[in-house]
Amino acid sequence: MFVTHHNGRVTPGDLLALAAQSCVDAAKLLHDVQVDVSPKGTFDQVSTADVEVEAFLRAALVSGAPGSAVVGEELGSASAPVTWYVDPIDGTRNFVRGIPLSCISVAAAVNGQLVAGCVLDPFRDELFTAADGVPFTVRSTGLVIPPGSSPRPLVLTDIPLPGSPYSGEMQLLEDLLAVADVRRVYSTALSLAWVAAGRADAAANLGIHPWDVAAGEVLVRASGGEFVPVGSDGFVAGRGEIVSWLAERLEGIVS
Incomplete structure (x- = not known):
């Protein structure tokens, strides 16, 4: 997917569309990836799934927005006028134990200002999205209970x-x-x-x-x-x- 240029510039909505589609496509890798785990520091972990998903996202985002750069958790960081912030599996410690509390997270910044973001929960097939000029939305194919209230926060x-x-x-x-x-x-x-x-x-x-x-x-x-x-x-x-x-x-x- 390539972002569309409007009067010579890319809009936050364009970047959001690319980020969201890239997250959805990346999530498909999780159905077949072999999950091998290695320690990362004293208390953290990294899995082969983290690395494979980030590599896929980097390729999809940079090819879709030529000249952009990626700040990622596993494979290094660079900067450009359009910079992506990528966490391929946020919640790795849950993921590697089979606990369905993790997600794929991608944001876009233009000239240092965050303008678009999406979070995909692959277990519940929920996609949370927003961008400058694009309202916050949740796309879900599962059971969604309208949020209620409680006596304490x-x-x-x-x-x-x-x-x-x-x-x-x-x-x-x-x-x-x-x-x-x-x-x-x-x-x-x-x-x-x-x-x-x-x-x-x-x-x-x-x-x-x-x-x-x-x-x-x-x-x-x-x-x-x-x-x-x-x-x-x-x-x-x-x-x-x-x-x-x-x-x-x-x-x-x-x-």
Whole structure:
């Protein structure tokens, strides 16, 4: 698929269409790929599926938008006026254990500004998309329950993380449990997509990289939520008072 040029330029909608189709095509690889796992650092993992999906996405995105560059989790980074942020399998630790909580995440930035993002949950066949000028949407072929409400805010977070350099995370979790319902998803991009869809009130994490959050940031902002960077590797995203509550406490941990 090639993006369409309008008056000599590519629109965010064009980039979104390319990203979404590339994610859908990449997900087909997961039906046949052999999943071999290797350690990546002390606490993380990488699978052959991560590498194969990222290689496919790189080829599809750069061929569809000639001259663009990719910042990816597994195969290196480069920059260009149009830059893609690619997480081939966000939630690898879930994926390699057969737990259906992972996703493919792709975002596009133009001159350093995020303009389009999509997150594909291949297990539920749900595609979350948004771009500048293109509203947030969810395409799902499965059972979808309209999000309801609960007496306490629902927060998605993986804090505390194993091997984290920050102290105070256990206390944060204890304080958070006193005011909110908490779920650990271990897929930051999927958590952000669910916040955008109204399934949770907020998400927060530390130790993240640009490819973890780029697409999710686009989705949350497009759905009317806030995305608040915290320190050099943290964020809070969502709606309501719980966002500022979390941001204040995370700032205290990373400062």
